[in-house]
Amino acid sequence: MEKTWVVNKFFEFLDGRFPDAKCELIHKNLYELAISTILSAQCTDEMVNRVTPLLFEKYPDFRALALSDIGEVKEIIRPTGFYNNKAKSITTLAKIVVTKYGGELPLVMELLVKLPGIGRKTANIILSEYATAEGIVVDTHVKRVSKRLGLTTHDDPIKIEKDLISLIPENRWGKISHQIIHFGRQICKARKPECSNCQMKDFCSYYKQ
DNA sequence: CTCCCGATAT
DNA sequence: ATATCAGGAG
Numbered sequence: 001m002e003k004t005w006v007v008n009k010f011f012e013f014l015d016g017r018f019p020d021a022k023c024e025l026i027h028k029n030l031y032e033l034a035i036s037t038i039l040s041a042q043c044t045d046e047m048v049n050r051v052t053p054l055l056f057e058k059y060p061d062f063r064a065l066a067l068s069d070i071g072e073v074k075e076i077i078r079p080t081g082f083y084n085n086k087a088k089s090i091t092t093l094a095k096i097v098v099t100k101y102g103g104e105l106p107l108v109m110e111l112l113v114k115l116p117g118i119g120r121k122t123a124n125i126i127l128s129e130y131a132t133a134e135g136i137v138v139d140t141h142v143k144r145v146s147k148r149l150g151l152t153t154h155d156d157p158i159k160i161e162k163d164l165i166s167l168i169p170e171n172r173w174g175k176i177s178h179q180i181i182h183f184g185r186q187i188c189k190a191r192k193p194e195c196s197n198c199q200m201k202d203f204c205s206y207y208k209q
Numbered sequence: 210c211t212c213c214c215g216a217t218a219t
Numbered sequence: 220a221t222a223t224c225a226g227g228a229g
Contacts, residue, residue, distance in 0.1 A: 025225075041226040047216065048225085081214040085228075119227050139225040157226090181225060190223060191219065 006203045007167045013199050014179040021178035030130050037125050038117040043080045062103050065094035089117025107131040128174040136164045137177035141184030148206030
């Protein structure tokens with residue numbers, strides 16, 4: 001089936017079903033979004049939202065986090081998993097942001113991805129929320145859904161993003177990741193996808209086998 | 210490529 | 220018991 005046609009059907013479906021999909025990581029500002037997103041690696045955002053209230057109460061900004069005791073940070077974020085790596089990332093990140101960028105993140109892709117704990121996916125989330133989307137967020141849900149719908153055949157997130165960028169108009173880049181993620185969580189699930197109830201099944205290469 | 214890692218659904 | 224969860228670093 002023609003990719004561009006599948007994509008257009010997908011737009012129509014997503015806009016009808018998830019018209020105002022947005023980021024589900026609870027945050028009040030750029031600092032909180034960046035930290036929440038780093039913590040969300042291989043962890044549900046629900047779990048992240050459970051630990052961040054205490055984390056942000058004790059460390060309300062990069063300056064406070066830079067002065068934190070890493071042991072206390074580890075205990076607070078432990079339930080999100082990978083807590084040693086994540087604690088090291090966010091405390092080191094805070095110190096760099098304070099000393100090098102005056103306490104706030106630079107909203108520039110090339111600078112963001114050099115910072116500890118921030119890769120292409122995290123940077124895309126930050127930019128699409130607080131600046132202009134420079135690309136498309138490719139996380140585990142976007143990867144799975146894109147492959148099932150036949151929009152890409154790759155496993156490498158960078159290659160998947162290139163495929164999606166060529167298929168999706170730029171004015172949708174910021175929102176479509178959130179829409180696909182909602183779709184991936186509720187319907188096109190990893191474990192038990194609800195294909196029988198899915199409006200995309202007639203256009204889905206995964207459903208046809 | 211491997212390692213990091215706890216919580217939850219299946 | 221095991222797969223999966225808004226990945227990133229070495």
